[in-house]
Amino acid sequence: MQDMKKCLTALILFSLVSLLLAIPKELSREGNPILFHKLSKDAKLNLKSLPKAIQAPYRQLLTKHTDILMAYLLAYESNASLSIADPAAVQSNYSALVQLLKAEGLQYSPEFFLSYVAKQTVSDEPITPYRQALLDDGLQAIIDANPKSIDRYRATALWCVSRLQFQQTSGRDQSPLDITQKSLIGRCEEMQILFVAAARTVGLPSRPASTPWWAHMDNNHAWAEVWLDKAWHYTGDMDAAYFPDQTWFSGMIDKTVLILADGSLAADNDEILVNGRYETLINSTRNYAKDRSRLIKLQITDEQQQPIPAARIIPMVFNWGSLRALTTLSSDAEGKLQFTAGRGAFYLSVYYKGKKTLHYVPSGSEEVINLSITPTDNDFAAQTQIMEYPGNPMKWDNQPEAYRNAVQQEKNLWTEKTEAFTQALSSWLNAAEDSLAYAVAVACRGNAPSLKQFMQQQTVVEPGFWEFLLSSDPKILWQASAAQFAALYHNYVAQMPELSGDNEELSLLSPTVYYEELPLPVYDKQGKAQLYPREFLVQGKNTRETVLLAIKKLSKQHRVDSKKALSGLLTLDTAYKQKYLSAYQYRILACSALRANGIPAEFSRIPDLITVFVNGDWEYFNVAKMVWEDRSSQPGQTLQINLNIEDENGIPIQANDEQLNLCRYVEGVFYPLNHSFEYLGQGKHRGIFEHDDAYLQFGYRISDSETGFHLLPVQAADNDSLNFAIVARGYPRTWKAADAEVLAMLGDKILAEQTIILIGNHDQENSRRLAEKLLALDKNFLWIGYQDSPQAPANYQIHKGWQQWVSENSHNAMRSITLINQNGQWQMFEGLWDKLP
Numbered sequence: 001m002q003d004m005k006k007c008l009t010a011l012i013l014f015s016l017v018s019l020l021l022a023i024p025k026e027l028s029r030e031g032n033p034i035l036f037h038k039l040s041k042d043a044k045l046n047l048k049s050l051p052k053a054i055q056a057p058y059r060q061l062l063t064k065h066t067d068i069l070m071a072y073l074l075a076y077e078s079n080a081s082l083s084i085a086d087p088a089a090v091q092s093n094y095s096a097l098v099q100l101l102k103a104e105g106l107q108y109s110p111e112f113f114l115s116y117v118a119k120q121t122v123s124d125e126p127i128t129p130y131r132q133a134l135l136d137d138g139l140q141a142i143i144d145a146n147p148k149s150i151d152r153y154r155a156t157a158l159w160c161v162s163r164l165q166f167q168q169t170s171g172r173d174q175s176p177l178d179i180t181q182k183s184l185i186g187r188c189e190e191m192q193i194l195f196v197a198a199a200r201t202v203g204l205p206s207r208p209a210s211t212p213w214w215a216h217m218d219n220n221h222a223w224a225e226v227w228l229d230k231a232w233h234y235t236g237d238m239d240a241a242y243f244p245d246q247t248w249f250s251g252m253i254d255k256t257v258l259i260l261a262d263g264s265l266a267a268d269n270d271e272i273l274v275n276g277r278y279e280t281l282i283n284s285t286r287n288y289a290k291d292r293s294r295l296i297k298l299q300i301t302d303e304q305q306q307p308i309p310a311a312r313i314i315p316m317v318f319n320w321g322s323l324r325a326l327t328t329l330s331s332d333a334e335g336k337l338q339f340t341a342g343r344g345a346f347y348l349s350v351y352y353k354g355k356k357t358l359h360y361v362p363s364g365s366e367e368v369i370n371l372s373i374t375p376t377d378n379d380f381a382a383q384t385q386i387m388e389y390p391g392n393p394m395k396w397d398n399q400p401e402a403y404r405n406a407v408q409q410e411k412n413l414w415t416e417k418t419e420a421f422t423q424a425l426s427s428w429l430n431a432a433e434d435s436l437a438y439a440v441a442v443a444c445r446g447n448a449p450s451l452k453q454f455m456q457q458q459t460v461v462e463p464g465f466w467e468f469l470l471s472s473d474p475k476i477l478w479q480a481s482a483a484q485f486a487a488l489y490h491n492y493v494a495q496m497p498e499l500s501g502d503n504e505e506l507s508l509l510s511p512t513v514y515y516e517e518l519p520l521p522v523y524d525k526q527g528k529a530q531l532y533p534r535e536f537l538v539q540g541k542n543t544r545e546t547v548l549l550a551i552k553k554l555s556k557q558h559r560v561d562s563k564k565a566l567s568g569l570l571t572l573d574t575a576y577k578q579k580y581l582s583a584y585q586y587r588i589l590a591c592s593a594l595r596a597n598g599i600p601a602e603f604s605r606i607p608d609l610i611t612v613f614v615n616g617d618w619e620y621f622n623v624a625k626m627v628w629e630d631r632s633s634q635p636g637q638t639l640q641i642n643l644n645i646e647d648e649n650g651i652p653i654q655a656n657d658e659q660l661n662l663c664r665y666v667e668g669v670f671y672p673l674n675h676s677f678e679y680l681g682q683g684k685h686r687g688i689f690e691h692d693d694a695y696l697q698f699g700y701r702i703s704d705s706e707t708g709f710h711l712l713p714v715q716a717a718d719n720d721s722l723n724f725a726i727v728a729r730g731y732p733r734t735w736k737a738a739d740a741e742v743l744a745m746l747g748d749k750i751l752a753e754q755t756i757i758l759i760g761n762h763d764q765e766n767s768r769r770l771a772e773k774l775l776a777l778d779k780n781f782l783w784i785g786y787q788d789s790p791q792a793p794a795n796y797q798i799h800k801g802w803q804q805w806v807s808e809n810s811h812n813a814m815r816s817i818t819l820i821n822q823n824g825q826w827q828m829f830e831g832l833w834d835k836l837p
Contacts, residue, residue, distance in 0.1 A: 022102035026110045027068040035110060036068050042075035049079045049566065051577065057087040061094075070094055072114045076264045077127060078278050080568030084517060085127035092129035093120050100203050103143070108205065111265040115280075116205035116227065119264060122196040123173050123189060123208055123222075124569060126517055130176040131201045137163075137180065143202050149228050154403070156198050157241035161410035162417070164194050165791075166237070166765045168772060171475030172515050182446035183478040184418055188222045188765065195224040195238060209234060209261040209284055213324040215317035215344040216255040216389035216704050217832050218658055223247070225261055225284065232261075232287045237765060239407045240814055242399040248766060248814040250396075253288045255389035255704070257317055257346040258326045258339075260284060271340055273329055277567060281327065285340045292392065293340050294364070299372045300335040300350060307335025311352040311375065312668040315341070318387065318699040318709050321661040322672045323347055345387035345707075350375050351668030358711075363388035380665075380695065383711035386730065390705065396811035404810070408787060411763070415790055421445045428452055436466035443470060444477040453482035458489060465492045468509055476511065479518055484511075487521035487529040495598055504613050507600035511572070513591040514584070514603040519572035532596035533576060543599055543614045544628070550593045551626055560586050560624070583607065583624075590623045606664060606671040618674055629690070640721040641714065643677065643685040645698065647731040652683025658834065660698045662689055662714065670695065691716050701834050702730045735837045738819050738828035745801040746784075746819075751826070756781035759802060760816035762792040766832055767816045777836065786813065 025031030040062070047058050061070055073090055074082070082090075097118055106113060120127055135143075138159055146152040167185040174183060174190050176197040186194075192208050199206035205227035213220050225232045228244060236247025261284040266272050274281040286293045300311045311331040316323040326346075331337045345363040348371075350356065355375035360383065422442055429452075431438040437455070441448045455461065469477060469488075480488070488511055495508055511518055511531055521529035538553055540546030557579075564580035575581065575589045587603055587610050594601035600613035608624040620629040641662070645653040661672040673694070677685040696712040710726050742759070743751060750757070756774065760767025762785050771793070774781050783796040786803040805812045818829045820836060827837055 022098045023067045023069065024101060024106040026106055027101075027113075029066055029068070032068060032110060036071065039068055039071035039075050043071045046075055046077075046079055046082070050083055051574075054083060054087075058082065058090070061087060061091060065094065068110060069097060069114070069118060072118060073120060076114075076278055077120060078566075078568040080566040080570050080574075081121060081127050083566060083574055084571055086129075089127050089129040090120070093127075093131045096131035096135060096201070100143075100201075104203055107203075112205065112267060115264045115267070116207050117200050117203060119200065122193045124515065125173045125175045125178075125193055128175040128177045130197055133177055134180070134198060134201050139198060139201050149204060152202055153199070153204060153226055153228060153235075153244070154242055156202055156204065157195065157235065157238045158403075158406055158410055160191070160195050160198055160238040161407055162413040164191060164238070165411075165414055165763055166191060166768060168769060169475075170473045171478060174475065174478065178478055183474070184414060184445065191238065192222045192224050195235065199224070199226055204228075207232075207261050207263060207282075209259060211256050211259055212326050213317050213319040214252075214255075215257050215319075215346060215387070216252065216707065217701060218320050218834060219832065220319070221249065225287075232284065234288065237814070239411070239763070240399070240810070242403050243397045246394075246396060246811075248764075248816075251391055251394045252704075254292055254343045254392040256285070256288070256342045257344050258283065258285055258315060258341060259288055260327060273327060273339060283340050285342055289342050289392075292365070293342060294366055295338060295368045296341050296361070297338040297368060297370045298331070298336065298348075299370075300331045300337070300352070301372060301374050302355075303374055303376065305374075307331075307333075308352050308375070309333045309335055311335065311350055313337055314349040314351070314668045315339075316347040316349055316670075317344070318697075318707055321658050321699065322663050322697050323349075323670050323711075325349075325669050328668070344389040345385070348373070349668045349670075356380070356665070356668065358383070360385060363390060379693070379713045379715065380711065382713065383709065385709045386702070387707045387709055388705060389707070396809065399810045401807075411787070411789065418445070418791070421448065424448065429455075436463055436470075437461070440466050440469050440477065443474060447478050447480070450480060450482050451477075451485060454485035454489070457482065458486060461489065462493065462496070464496070465489055468492060468505065472506060472510060473512065476518065483521045483529045484518055487511075487519075487531045490528055491531040504600040507602055507613065508595055508598065510595075513588045513601075514569070516569040516588065517571050519574075522573065532572075532592065535576070536593045536596035538597060540597075543612075546597050546599060547594060547612055547614070547621060548626060550597055550599075551590055551621070551623055554586075554590055554593055554623075555626070558586060558589070587623055604671075604674075607666055611674055620674070637691060639689050639691040639714070639716045641677075641685075641687045641689065641696065642721065642723045643687075643696070644683050644723075644725045645685065645728060646683045646726075647733075648727055648729050651733075652681075653728055653731055654679050654683070655685060655698060655700075656835070659700050660685065661696075662687060663695050663697055664692070665695060670697070672697075691720065696724065698726055698728070700728060700731055702732055704831055706730065733837070734822070735820070735827035735829045735833070738826035742817065742819070742828065743826060745805065746799070747801065750782065750799075751821075754782045755821045757819040758783045758816070759785075759799075759819070761785040761787055761813060762789055762796050763787075764814065764816060769832060770816055770818055773833075779836075 029036045047055050058074055073094055142155045146155050163180045165185055169187055174186055176194055179186055179190055179194050196206040196208055207225050209225045210222040223234055223236050225234050233244035235241045235244055261282040263280040263282050266280050271283040272280055273283050300308045302308055309331055313329040315326045329337055343363055346361050348359040350373050352375050355377055357373055357375045358380045359373055425441050429438055429441050441451055444451045492509055522533050524530055538549040540549050558581050560583050561580045562582040565582040570585055572592050575585055591601040591603055591610055602611045604610050608622050609620045610623060611618045612621045622629050645655055657676050660677055663670040663672050675689055677687040679685055694714045696714050699707055699709045701707055708728055712724055716722055756779055758770055758781055784799045784802055786806045788798050820827050
C-alpha cells in the first residue's frame with residue numbers, strides 16, 4: 001500500500017512537472033513577470049469577491065499552477081460564472097491548453113493568445129470542461145491532420161455542422177457540451193458559442209461578434225470572427241463557411257452602423273470602445289466595411305461651451321418599434337469621443353445629469369464626421385426621417401463540390417444523432433401509453449436520461465406538468481437534472497390553483513427570469529426538492545399587499561450595490577444567499593420572490609421596474625421605491641392618445657406592435673412601455689397610458705434600403721386626451737414584381753397549384769425564420785429547398801431547378817425568397833420581410 005502511495009505521488013509530481021515544462025517562457029512567472037503579477041493580482045481579487053465557501057479550491061489552482069495561463073483563467077471569468085462552476089472544469093480546460101502549447105508552441109503574443117485562444121467562455125454560457133471533450137469528439141484529429149490555419153478553419157466549421165443545426169429557440173446561451181451532447185440545436189448565438197469554442201480548442205484565435213440591432217430590418221444577429229492570415233475574418237452559417245467573409249449578411253455590411261466584438265486584454269490594433277472588468281468591447285466595423293466606414297468625432301459641451309466629461313453617448317437605430325441602443329459609450333476628460341461607424345443612418349442620444357439631446361446622423365460616404373453636441377433641458381423635437389441603408393458590392397466564390405458533399409455527410413450524421421435520441425426512448429417509454437410524457441422525452445433530446453430518473457422517482461405526474469414543459473423554455477429540458485425536474489414539478493403542483501392564463505402560467509412557473517442558468521433545488525423538511533426557499537414566503541391580504549410584503553422582506557436581506565455584487569447573471573440559489581446585488585440582479589430576484597408567492601412577475605429593462613400580473617393585467621412595480629408606478633387602470637391619472645396614421649395619398653394604415661410604441665426616456669435610453677395601441681379602423685389607433693412624459697415612436701420598412709421613422713414628444717396632464725396625426729411617406733403597399741427567371745425556374749405546374757412559395761433550404765437560418773412567420777399567420781405554403789432531410793416539414797420539397805441554381809452558384813444556397821400570388825400576379829421579396837403584402 002505504501003509503495004502504491006509513493007507511485008501515485010510520483011505520478012502526480014511528474015504530471016505537474018510535465019505541464020510546467022510545456023508552459024512557454026512568455027507565459028511563465030519568470031519569463032514575463034510584469035504580466036504575471038498583474039494577472040495574479042487580478043485573479044486573487046476576483047476570487048476574494050466569491051462566496052467564502054467556494055474560494056478554497058480556486059486558490060489551490062493558483063497555488064498549484066503559478067503561471068500566467070492559470071492566473072488569466074481565474075482573472076477573466078466573471079465571479080458570477082466562477083461561483084456556479086466546478087473548479088475541476090477550469091483545471092480541465094487549463095490542461096487542454098497546456099497540451100496545445102506543448103504540441104504547437106506559442107504562436108501569438110501572450111495577451112492575444114490569452115484573449116482569443118485561452119478564454120473559456122464565449123458569451124453568457126456556464127463554464128464547462130468542454131475542451132478535452134471536444135478534442136475527444138474529433139477536434140484532436142482535425143489538429144493532427146491540418147497544420148495550415150485555413151484548412152483547420154474549414155475542417156472545424158465542417159465539424160460543427162454535425163453538432164448543431166440552426167433552430168429558433170428561447171434556449172439561450174447553451175454551453176458547448178449542452179450543444180454537442182444534449183440539444184444539437186440552437187440560434188445564431190449557439191452557433192457562435194460552438195464555433196468560437198471549437199476554434200479556440202484547435203488553437204485558432206476566435207471571438208464573438210454581433211450587431212446588437214440591425215438598422216435596416218427588425219432583429220439582431222451574432223456570429224464568430226476568426227484570425228487568419230494576420231487579420232480578423234467573419235463566418236456565419238457553418239455549412240457555408242468554406243470561404244471566410246461570405247455568409248448571408250455579407251451584402252448588408254454597409255447597412256450596419258456598428259459591429260461589435262468581445263475581447264479581454266486590449267490589443268493595440270483594436271478600436272476599443274469600452275474597457276470592462278472582464279471584457280473589452282471592440283469596434284470591429286472597419287474589419288467589415290474597410291474604407292467604406294466613417295469616423296465619427298464628437299465634442300460634447302455644455303451651454304457655456306465647456307467640455308462635458310463622462311457624458312453618456314448612445315448610438316441608436318430603429319428596431320422592433322423603437323430606437324434601440326447599440327451600446328453605451330462615454331466622453332473623455334475633454335468631452336471628446338470618436339468611433340468608427342458604417343454608412344447606415346442612425347441617431348446619437350447624449351445624456352448628462354438630466355440634460356439630453358437626440359442627434360440624427362444621416363447615411364453618407366464621408367470619411368470623417370465632426371459633430372459638436374450640447375445636451376439641454378429641452379424635450380426632443382418632433383422627428384420625421386427617411387433613414388437610408390445602402391448595400392455594398394460582394395464577390396461570391398463557389399465552394400468546391402467535394403466540400404458541399406462533405407457538408408451533406410455531416411448533416412446526415414446530425415440526423416443520425418437526433419434519431420438516436422428518440423430510438424433510445426423505446427426501451428423505457430411507450431408513446432402509445434403516454435403521448436404527452438413521450439413528447440417531453442423527445443424534446444429533452446440527449447437529456448432524456450435525467451427525465452427518466454425523475455419519472456422513476458415520481459411515479460404519478462399531473463398531465464398539465466407535461467404541457468407546461470412542452471410550452472416553456474426548451475433549455476430546461478436540455479439541462480435539468482432529475483432533482484431540478486422534481487423541484488419544477490413540486491412548484492407546479494403547489495401553484496396549480498393560482499393559474500389564470502397561458503402567458504401568466506408560463507411566467508409563474510418558469511424557474512428562470514432573465515436567461516440565467518437553472519437554479520439548484522432547495523429541500524424542505526421532508527427532503528422534497530423545491531424551487532424556492534421558504535424565506536420568500538409572506539402572507540398578504542391581497543395581491544398588492546403580498547407584493548409589498550415580499551419586496552420589503554427582500555429589501556431587508558439584500559442591498560443594491562453593483563461594486564460589491566458579483567458580476568453577471570446569478571442563479572436563483574446563488575442570488576438569494578448574497579447580501580449585495582446589482583440593480584438588475586435585484587429585479588430578477590424580486591420576480592422570483594413574487595413567483596414563489598403565486599404572483600406572475602417579469603423582468604423589465606426599465607431601471608428599478610418589474611412587471612406584475614395583478615387584477616387581470618400587467619402593471620409596473622418600482623422595487624427601489626416599493627410603489628406601483630403603472631396608473632393606467634386608475635381613473636383620473638391616465639392619458640388617452642388618439643393617433644391617425646395614413647400615407648401621403650390619404651390611405652389609412654394599420655400599425656402593429658413592431659412599428660408603434662410609446663416609450664420612456666431614462667438616462668439616455670428609450671424603453672417601450674408594456675401597453676399597446678388598439679386599432680379602431682380607418683387608420684385610427686387609441687392607447688390608454690399613464691400621464692408621465694413620454695415619446696411616441698412609429699417606424700416602418702420601406703425597403704431593405706429605407707426606413708421611415710417618426711418621433712413625437714408626448715406631454716400631458718392627468719386625464720388628458722391628445723390627438724396626433726402621422727403621414728407615413730413611402731409606406732410600402734406591395735412587394736416588387738417577381739423576377740421572371742425565378743418564376744421560370746419554378747415552372748408552370750407549381751405556380752398554378754400554389755399561392756405562397758418559400759425558396760430556401762430547410763436548414764438556412766432566414767428561411768426557417770420566414771417559415772415560422774408564415775405558420776404563425778396560419779398560411780399554407782410550399783417550401784422549396786435543394787437538400788432533403790428527415791427533419792424537414794411536410795410542406796417542404798426538393799426542386800431540381802433550385803438544385804441546379806445552387807450547383808452553379810453556391811451563393812444561392814444562402815438566399816431566402818418569398819413569393820405570393822396577388823390577384824393573379826406574383827410578388828416577390830428576398831430576405832426577411834416584416835409582413836405579407
